[in-house]
Amino acid sequence: MPDFELNVVKTMEYKRPEIEKGYADQTLSVDISKQEMAIKPVEPKIRDVFVGGKGYDLWLLWNAVESTTSWNDPANAICIASGPLGGTPIYPGSGKSIVSSLSPLTGSVIDSNVGGYFGPYLKFSGFDALQIQGKTSQDTVVYIDGIEGSAQILEASSLPDTAYELSDLLTGHFAGGKPRSISVVSAGPGARNTLIGCLNFTWYDAKRKRARYKQAGRGGIGTVFADKGLKALVVRWDTVTADTNKPADKIKLKDVAKLHSREIVELDPKQNEMSRIGTTHLVTIMNDHDLLPTHNFRYGSHPQAPNLGQEVYRRLFDPGFDGCWMGCTVACSHGIKDFVPLTGPFKGKKVFVDGPEYETVAGCGSNLGIFDPSTVAELNFYCDAYGLDTISVGTAIAFAMECFEMGLITADHTGGMDLSFGNRLNALKLVHQMAAGEGFGKIIGQGVRRMKAIFAADFAADAAVMADIGMEAKGLEFSEYMTKESLAQQGGYGLALKGPQHDEAWLIFLDMVHNFMPTFEQKAEALHWFPMFRTWFSLCGLCKLPWNDIIPEDNKDTEEPAKVIKHLQWYADYFSAVTGRTAQPDDLVKMSEAVYNFQRIFNLKMGFGRAQHDELPYRAMGPVTELEYESRAERYDTQLKDKYQIDISGKTTAEKTALLRQLRCEQYDKLKDAVYKRRGWTADGIPTVETVKRLGIDFAEVLETLAANGVR
Numbered sequence: 001m002p003d004f005e006l007n008v009v010k011t012m013e014y015k016r017p018e019i020e021k022g023y024a025d026q027t028l029s030v031d032i033s034k035q036e037m038a039i040k041p042v043e044p045k046i047r048d049v050f051v052g053g054k055g056y057d058l059w060l061l062w063n064a065v066e067s068t069t070s071w072n073d074p075a076n077a078i079c080i081a082s083g084p085l086g087g088t089p090i091y092p093g094s095g096k097s098i099v100s101s102l103s104p105l106t107g108s109v110i111d112s113n114v115g116g117y118f119g120p121y122l123k124f125s126g127f128d129a130l131q132i133q134g135k136t137s138q139d140t141v142v143y144i145d146g147i148e149g150s151a152q153i154l155e156a157s158s159l160p161d162t163a164y165e166l167s168d169l170l171t172g173h174f175a176g177g178k179p180r181s182i183s184v185v186s187a188g189p190g191a192r193n194t195l196i197g198c199l200n201f202t203w204y205d206a207k208r209k210r211a212r213y214k215q216a217g218r219g220g221i222g223t224v225f226a227d228k229g230l231k232a233l234v235v236r237w238d239t240v241t242a243d244t245n246k247p248a249d250k251i252k253l254k255d256v257a258k259l260h261s262r263e264i265v266e267l268d269p270k271q272n273e274m275s276r277i278g279t280t281h282l283v284t285i286m287n288d289h290d291l292l293p294t295h296n297f298r299y300g301s302h303p304q305a306p307n308l309g310q311e312v313y314r315r316l317f318d319p320g321f322d323g324c325w326m327g328c329t330v331a332c333s334h335g336i337k338d339f340v341p342l343t344g345p346f347k348g349k350k351v352f353v354d355g356p357e358y359e360t361v362a363g364c365g366s367n368l369g370i371f372d373p374s375t376v377a378e379l380n381f382y383c384d385a386y387g388l389d390t391i392s393v394g395t396a397i398a399f400a401m402e403c404f405e406m407g408l409i410t411a412d413h414t415g416g417m418d419l420s421f422g423n424r425l426n427a428l429k430l431v432h433q434m435a436a437g438e439g440f441g442k443i444i445g446q447g448v449r450r451m452k453a454i455f456a457a458d459f460a461a462d463a464a465v466m467a468d469i470g471m472e473a474k475g476l477e478f479s480e481y482m483t484k485e486s487l488a489q490q491g492g493y494g495l496a497l498k499g500p501q502h503d504e505a506w507l508i509f510l511d512m513v514h515n516f517m518p519t520f521e522q523k524a525e526a527l528h529w530f531p532m533f534r535t536w537f538s539l540c541g542l543c544k545l546p547w548n549d550i551i552p553e554d555n556k557d558t559e560e561p562a563k564v565i566k567h568l569q570w571y572a573d574y575f576s577a578v579t580g581r582t583a584q585p586d587d588l589v590k591m592s593e594a595v596y597n598f599q600r601i602f603n604l605k606m607g608f609g610r611a612q613h614d615e616l617p618y619r620a621m622g623p624v625t626e627l628e629y630e631s632r633a634e635r636y637d638t639q640l641k642d643k644y645q646i647d648i649s650g651k652t653t654a655e656k657t658a659l660l661r662q663l664r665c666e667q668y669d670k671l672k673d674a675v676y677k678r679r680g681w682t683a684d685g686i687p688t689v690e691t692v693k694r695l696g697i698d699f700a701e702v703l704e705t706l707a708a709n710g711v712r
Contacts, residue, residue, distance in 0.1 A: 003158055004169070006141060010153040012037045016126040016146060022084030022245045022578045023047065027060065028127040028151060030142055032228060033074050033134030035153050042128060049696050053083035054111055054538035055595045056129040057100035058602060061109065062701075064133060067605050071104040071220070072227050074135045080119065080185070080233075081129035084579050086541020087120030090242050091257040091574060092264055093543030095120055095325020097201060103219035103498070104195040105392075105447050106475035108606040109599060110219030110498050113538045115324030115333065116201030116212075117183035120541070121146065121237035124244055136229035143174065146237045147181070156231050162385040163188045163200040164351070166232060167211045171204065174234055180204040184211065185233040187222035188387025193437030194445025196392035196477075197222025200384060207320055213354040214324050214333065217389040218501055219476055220447075226387070240326060248580030256573045260546060264329040268550050274332040277310040277317065279358035284309040286362070289512050290632075291482045293367040295421050296398035297471050297619050298628055300482040304371035308361050312373050318352075330545050332357075341378050343428045346385070356380040356390075362480035363394025368401060369421030379431060386435035388445075393434070395477035396444045397427055399451060399470050408461035414440045448472040468624045473616050474499035474608070483620045485635075486511045488523040491671050494616045495527060497599050503544065505531045516562040524674035526562070533563075535592035540575065547571070594695040597679075597687045598702070604686060605705045611685040614672060622664045626653045629660070636660055686711050 017024050025047070029038045042056070050059050057079035064077040079100045088094040097119030103110035122130055125146025132142065139156040160166045167184040175182045184202045191197025198217040205212045216222070247253045268274055272281045283305060286292035290300035306312075318337035323330070336353040356364075356376055364379040365371065383390045397419075403409045404419035411418065417426045417440060433441025443454055448470045455461035471478040476499025483489040489512075492505030502508075507526055510516045517526050537544045548564045558565050568585035575583045583591075603609030623629040629636055630653055640646045640656060644663050648656055676683060680691035686709060692698045706712070 005157045006154045006173070008152050008154050010035045010037065012151045014039060014126065014149050014151065016149045018246065019124060019244060020246050021248045021580050022086075023052070024123055024126050024128045026127060027056070027129040027131060028144070029131045029133075030151075030153065031134040032132065032136050032140050032142070032153060032230070037151055037153070039127075049594055050598075051083065051539040051591050051595070052128060053081045053086070053096075053541050054098045054100065054535070056081045057098055057111065058109065058595065058599055060129060060131045061100055061102070062602055062605075064131065065102060067607065069102060071102045071107065071224055075133060076102045076224060078132045078221065078224055078228070079129060080122065081541075082119030082123045083539055083541030084245075085574060087123055087240060087245055088242065088253070088257070088578070089240050089326040090254065090261070092261055092327075092329045092546040093325070094541065095328065096538070096541045096543055097122075097216070098538045098541070099199060099216040099221050101221050101224045102606070103221070103475070104223050105220050105449065106499055106608075108474070108498075108603045108608045110221060110476075111538065112199075112216035112218050112221060113503060113543075114199070114201050114216040115203070115214035115543065117203040117325070118185055118201045118233070118235055120240065120325070121183050121235040124237045124240065125235055130233075132228070132230070132233075134228065138229060139231040140229050141170070141232045141234060142230070144233075144235045146235065159231055161189050162345070163213065163387055164385050167200065167202050167213070170232055170234055171202065171211045174236055178238070179211070180206060181236050181238050183235050186231065186387070187226045188385060188435070190383070190386030190388035190431075190435040190445070191222035192226035192387075193442070194388065194434050195220045195223050195447050195450070196389045196396070196445060197226055197387050198383075198389040199225055200387065203324055208318070208337070208352065210352060212324070212333070212335070213384055215384065215389070217391060219498060220389075222387045222389070245578055247578040249577045252573065253577035256570050256577060260567070260570055261329045263552065264546060264550050267553065268330065271550055273310070274330050274545070274549065275322075276319075277314050278322075278332040278334045280308075280313040280356070280361060281310045282358040283361055283366075285513065286481070290485065291508060291512055293362055293398075293480050293482050295369050296367060296402040296469060297478070297482060298402070299631060300484070302366055302371070305366060307371040308365045308373055308376065313356075316373065316377070328543070330543070330550070332545065336377055339377055339381065341381060343378065343425070344382055344432050346381070351381060353377050353381045354384060359480050360390040360394070363391050363398075364427070367394050367398045367480060368427055370424045370427060372424055375424040375428070378428060382428070382431050382435070386431070388431065388434060391479050392447060392477040393431065394480070395471050396448050396451065397430055399448050400444055402469055403455060403461060403466065406465070408465065409455055409459050413459050447475065448477050449475045468618045470617055471619060472499070473620075474613055476500060478620070481508045483508065484622055487520075487667060487671060488517055488526055490616060490621055490668055491523065491527045491675060492531075493620060494614045494668070495672065495675055496531070497596070497603060500616075500620075504534055506534075510562045514562070520671070520674075524671060524678055527671070527675045528678040529563070529589065532589050532592045532596055535596050536571075536588045539591060539595060590695070594697050597691060597695055598697045600681075600685075600687055601692070601697075601702055601705055604709055609686065611672065611676070611683070614685060616668070618661060618665070621668055622660055623657060626657055629653055629657045682711060
């Protein structure tokens with residue numbers, strides 16, 4: 001073990017409350033500038049309206065920041081919470097943490113739903129949420145010991161820089177011989193030197209005797225963490241049972257948990273095999289339906305895509321149970337044992353790669369024109385070690401590669417690097433540069449929005465072209481789905497509160513693969529219901545995969561198969577059993593609707609949250625270049641003739657591309673208007689006073705924010 005020092009500068013002893021019906025009913029506030037800690041009660045109204053998890057995060061963050069607060073102000077808070085259902089070891093997918101902050105990429109609220117043990121252990125240690133503010137020049141560790149009932153701020157020196165080494169060391173240091181009792185949150189040098197940093201949340205894998213990782217990836221939360229001077233958060237807890245949450249009705253909880261767990265065990269091997277291959281099954285499905293992002297989202301398929309598909313990872317993944325929370329029967333968090341990187345500080349050493357999952361395979365694989373699974377694994381490993389979001393890394397490098405191939409930037413700008421699609425060694429080199437804050441990687445680490453500005457100002461690149469092909473919205477890089485032929489997913493990305501992330505409205509599978517919403521009206525309705533319901537999982541500390549990735553065999557015969565009606569009832573029963581708050585599926589949606597609208601108004605408070613902020617780069621809606629059009633000419637010609645009733649005889653490809661663009665932009669604008677109306681928003685995308693009153697979020701500051709923006 002390397003020499004290091006952890007010096008306690010503040011200790012607060014506390015009496016851990018008994019968890020009742022999923023709640024501790026208090027939060028922990030830490031200010032690392034002042035080296036102060038405080039325990040604050042949660043008012044009943046806040047619990048009723050905001051439920052937990054993301055709701056608590058947003059409420060704490062709202063009260064911590066002003067409209068003028070920037071991401072790197074000491075006042076900006078990092079908030080972490082689980083939720084009332086989080087930490088249930090008998091219900092699949094019940095171990096999530098939700099992290100929120102102001103994003104260095106978007107300037108507004110960002111949130112990430114992440115696995116690992118931290119959120120449940122935090123709650124069982126006595127806190128429904130943790131809020132950290134302040135900044136320090138000294139590396140700082142915050143340690144919460146739920147077993148002893150103490151919280152500490154420690155100054156650290158000589159701790160390792162990479163997440164893998166750091167988490168391993170801190171797990172051993174604090175565990176007292178029980179490493180499963182520890183969960184660590186950390187970032188890394190990539191988070192410190194870019195704006196696209198992620199956070200690594202650990203759980204201890206007893207079989208492999210190592211700390212494993214899940215990432216809170218989106219929006220640069222890891223960058224906020226590193227900027228504050230935080231080196232790590234550590235929480236310690238011991239035994240977890242079905243009683244630890246003190247559910248209101250333990251028998252009802254066990255009954256519904258058994259139903260859902262048994263269904264997954266029976267059906268997952270027949271459907272997606274997530275317990276063996278994780279989310280890698282999506283690669284070939286997306287490829288078959290022309291939805292796999294390839295060459296910066298130019299195309300949706302590639303002949304070499306099977307090289308990155310499930311059959312490859314079936315051989316690469318180390319077999320065994322891989323659940324990122326206790327008892328989860330989905331168990332999808334797989335990894336590669338004894339992988340040997342070819343580059344970087346771990347070159348030639350055996351390491352364990354946590355992943356890859358679909359988003360990393362598509363973002364750091366097909367979207368870069370890289371179809372070598374070993375390179376994808378190495379990119380995955382180093383992004384985690386350095387604290388970098390693989391989605392933003394992949395989408396940002398893909399943008400740079402297309403700019404390079406189009407001549408918008410040259411080798412003179414990249415430090416001599418050839419950034420043609422498929423150049424795997426230079427993709428790896430860029431990741432190492434990002435971690436060090438050096439070379440052209442330093443520019444890519446600023447994210448796509450800032451890259452566009454830099455390329456235009458410093459390299460004289462065409463700003464209009466980059467606006468079309470730079471795959472970001474609201475400042476956040478796109479997650480890895482092709483949306484050109486899915487109007488529903490275009491809306492899902494464009495109208496998402498934090499930017500184009502699939503966890504809010506992942507409609508592409510339902511729209512393009514299952515064709516569950518063929519009409520315009522169905523798409524608009526889906527863009528109301530699905531974001532509202534999906535929000536609920538992050539209120540409660542849950543994973544979404546058990547809901548609709550493994551479904552009942554008779555689901556297709558139900559009235560609304562996209563919603564998986566049987567599971568909605570199970571989740572309502574689960575919520576009722578733990579909290580004692582009787583709920584039906586419609587009640588879950590209303591809970592989420594209140595928090596969702598509050599977050600939209602939070603965006604408004606920060607200077608965003610209007611219709612103009614819901615725009616998309618045209619690459620998300622249709623073919624930008626003539627080459628793209630010609631690659632799918634039969635499809636696009638047929639649409640112009642049959643769907644839009646346009647005579648295209650004699651028209652050039654350029655003319656047809658322009659026509660299609662006009663029509664698709666009109667279609668997207670029409671969808672936005674319909675969704676705003678359905679959500680109870682103004683034509684400018686702002687919740688009305690009537691809506692906030694109906695949802696019980698008519699707090700004085702909310703109404704003041706609306707009034708300041710012309711809504712009374």
